[in-house]
Amino acid sequence: MADTAGTGRAMKSADSLITHKRPEYSRLFITATILTSVIAAFGLLASGALANDHLTLPESVTGPETLLVKSLEEITESRMDSALSGVEQLLKTNPNFRLAHLIKGDLLLARSRPISNMGDTAGLSQQHIADLREEALARVQHHREPVSRNMTPKYLVQMPPEQNYAIIADTGKSRLYIYENVGGRPRYLADYYISSGKNGSQKLKEGDKKTPIGVYFVTANVPREKLTDFYGGAAFPINYPNEWDRRNGRSGFGIWIHGTPSDTYSRPPRASDGCVVLANEDLQTVAKRLQVGITPVIISDKIEWIKPDDTAVLRSKLIKHLENWRRDWESGNIEAYIGNYGQDFFSGNRNLAEWSQHKRQVNSAKNWIKVGIRNIGMFLYPGRDDLMVVNFDQEYSSNNLSNRIKKRQYWMRENKKGPWKIIYESAI
Template structure:
């Protein structure tokens, strides 16, 4: 006997969301086994993304759009067998069940949930649908990934505006797309300024440590990866706060709404477990933007060459023991820990007076452009310094800023 469904409130709302997104992007084409990720070279690692969960969810929502409600119910129930704590799927299942009896006035009518909860789940559905309906740029990567250091195997780029985290591999210096995941971010949005503002920071950060499940509460999921907020640039801008992590979700849920954290970037536990295998403590960059900008290989190569030459000229001028040549690379707004440009100038001139020769070797250079500020670069390297009266080695980080069409160092310190 064929079940009778009443396609009204819930289905119409989903239909409106799907049509609006698809119309804006110019197409409806989507299948469970096809996703619009960038093409992979044959030798590139193959990973399926977006997740099977999202493919199943979107398939069921598109079946609602097509009025194939029995199939939609079958897919939702299959999804829940795999992910029994996926709240959005439970909400849709409840509405589909109620639609057998009478029309629904709105999505979530069967759940008895609050309007705030329903709104959160609608936003999650929208974010997940958008990923499937929108193609990522072909043959382009996030513009921030100018140069990996050889030991950096992966980079993470977060788009808070689209609730998405992207993983790229260092393929002999070229960023290669590997996977992407749905994420939650700050309740109050992005661009964190101060402690407790419930915003996610925007900038270039690095994974600093790993906290296994045994060291954190259930609220943070299966593990957590703290990142280096506030970074050197944040502190110069007067930003503060702490405890920004990549972490999972409580065991009683599969995911959280797009805007649900106190500033952290939150992934489903299965996604975090996959991602965590590729994160390197002290090495993996985490670039957080509210809107990813993309660049092709030619653009990145040009920027890499330009910045590489600047760093080499700086190194050469330091070796020359010519203080004027060396200091011309620094902005008058330069800051270092405990120093400004004036004190830096004085110190370096005094030091050079005692030098008869200087040799500097740089290795492991990485270059990342700063999200939201195309005129700011973060450059990190290993420095091997030797002179007639001193030898040392350190990992150094510089921030280069474009001032009056000239790149200048605006910050320098130990990384």
């Protein structure tokens, strides 16, 4: 990331060129660079090409990103003084916002000479400048291509009553979305800029510096006193590698949602070793909505959006399968019960044959069985239409055992038109 001292030197040099009479800005010569994309994006906004009712704003319309975006839009309208005023206002409350420093430096330099590129200053690392350009593009693209409030991520098939919110991270767009649970259905609440793995997504092994793709859950809230400054004000580990990752030989550990060091407001879109990183003030807001052991963190490299009612058929089908499984277990018909499990089933170190043999032995000692399930959560796996993560509370009783546990199952459809079968099952 660009160092603030270097950026500050460039700004001081530019400030020294300003006389008591405010000179006119020199023409901004924009070449075919990332800045062109940024300016072009705001050209669409300024022309009204995007309908206002489709524009999703950050949770706070006066937040740092909104002020930054507004200043960039004013640049496209040649309102340089207003743009500079907005950036200076932003830096008063967020002096470590490096992208804002870079834009301010450009605006000051543009008063004295033409500039040909974003970050057209000497003495700064070109990689740092490229990182800041990528951040600017990611932030602008979010406002240029907003998601309709009438659409939701397809992964939230059913949210259980105890789960207040769901987190959806889009590594491709550098964005994190929060959805509120309203009667089991998701409702958009807010979204934030994020940074993710240096080498992209689809994590496969330890040290590959990639962010995993999948359905995960918050497993802990790391106490502030146990964190170094690098992680910002909070950190929330997730359960990577999950059951599906381990089955597919994926390795690694320590994938967290965390903040930024105190000397920087945000990090470039691709900057972490695999974690999901937010600005500290954004993380403080997100942290209030995270429930350890309950909140799902679904990470995708390209979110698929659907109309909320489009999950109704799939939800109804899975609930029916789950009820059949419960009823078959209660019936004592062990073969009907085992028929709910797929050929690729695994649990612990047991495959389907080994697990079935164990279940037959256990069942032979049962005179009666009662099974109740509630708090059902259903989450479709990113990038797949045939894999579902199902969580629920299970109440089990029989003539010789009684318990209550939280259970997780993975259901997979055997083919495009075939039935769904359980391929993994275990207590959480």
